[in-house]
Amino acid sequence: xxxxxxxxxxxxxxxxxxAVFLLPVYWMAKTSLTAPDRILVPSPxxxxxxxxxxxxxxxxxxxxxxxxxxxxxxxxxxxxALTLLLGLPLGYALARVRMRGSGTMVLALLxxxxxxxxxxxxxxxxxxxxxxxxxxxxxxxAADTTLTxxxxxxxxxxxxxxxxxxxxxxxxxxxxxxxxxxxxxxxxIMVPGVIAAAGLSFLLAWGEFLFGLTLxxxxxxRPVTVVLNxxxxxxxxxxxxxxxxxxxxxxxxxxxxxLFQRFIVGGLTAGSVRG
Numbered sequence: 001x002x003x004x005x006x007x008x009x010x011x012x013x014x015x016x017x018x019a020v021f022l023l024p025v026y027w028m029a030k031t032s033l034t035a036p037d038r039i040l041v042p043s044p045x046x047x048x049x050x051x052x053x054x055x056x057x058x059x060x061x062x063x064x065x066x067x068x069x070x071x072x073x074x075x076x077x078x079x080x081a082l083t084l085l086l087g088l089p090l091g092y093a094l095a096r097v098r099m100r101g102s103g104t105m106v107l108a109l110l111x112x113x114x115x116x117x118x119x120x121x122x123x124x125x126x127x128x129x130x131x132x133x134x135x136x137x138x139x140x141x142a143a144d145t146t147l148t149x150x151x152x153x154x155x156x157x158x159x160x161x162x163x164x165x166x167x168x169x170x171x172x173x174x175x176x177x178x179x180x181x182x183x184x185x186x187x188x189i190m191v192p193g194v195i196a197a198a199g200l201s202f203l204l205a206w207g208e209f210l211f212g213l214t215l216x217x218x219x220x221x222r223p224v225t226v227v228l229n230x231x232x233x234x235x236x237x238x239x240x241x242x243x244x245x246x247x248x249x250x251x252x253x254x255x256x257x258x259l260f261q262r263f264i265v266g267g268l269t270a271g272s273v274r275g
Contacts, residue, residue: 055240159193
């Protein structure tokens with residue numbers, strides 16, 4: 001492949017696009033460090049002066065913030081576990097088992113990602129209320145899994161198809177069952193894909209707002225994204241505390257992506273080339 005003639009142009013374009021995407025994140029962090037009486041000035045500054053942590057003090061003094069952070073951690077971890085528990089066998093079946101309608105099932109998974117969450121909120125509320133799962137961790141985990149499971153199966157299916165079938169056939173000849181083949185042979189090979197699916201499922205569950213608002217009536221299981229709504233009042237919005245809380249919520253997302261960036265990128269491209 002011939003290298004590009006003007007690599008500096010590509011670098012400049014990539015830098016510009018990245019800066020555009022990161023501008024809201026920078027403005028959020030900048031606002032969180034700006035004094036409350038200087039946030040809504042006619043001529044805002046790009047650099048807060050003076051830098052203050054008053055907004056973080058206000059956010060951390062909110063009574064339910066710590067519990068909400070713990071709730072989001074429990075819900076997101078549960079979503080990852082349930083998504084992988086269901087997504088791995090389903091992805092393996094669609095990738096390896098010859099059965100009628102497998103293409104239709106993949107198409108159905110693609111279509112399942114099209115409706116917005118607001119379309120699913122009311123039916124899920126009714127079903128979980130009848131099943132007694134409303135206002136519970138399990139109910140929120142099940143609701144968020146409806147968003148992460150189709151995406152996970154679509155990510156894992158090409159990764160599974162890239163695994164040489166000869167390895168599975170050899171394991172079956174040696175007496176290993178189908179479950180053993182999946183857990184002992186296939187799973188160790190597709191670790192990057194599993195980590196990618198787990199990381200993206202965690203990020204989707206961590207940032208989910210609508211199900212937390214509709215299915216969690218009490219503060220015992222309410223995720224942290226719903227707490228952001230508490231800073232929006234009838235007579236105004238506490239922008240400083242709101243941006244400080246949003247920055248705190250974003251830190252786990254940045255940490256997960258920074259730690260598993262190599263696995264996430266490698267997992268998403270693992271099934272693109274089959275050798």
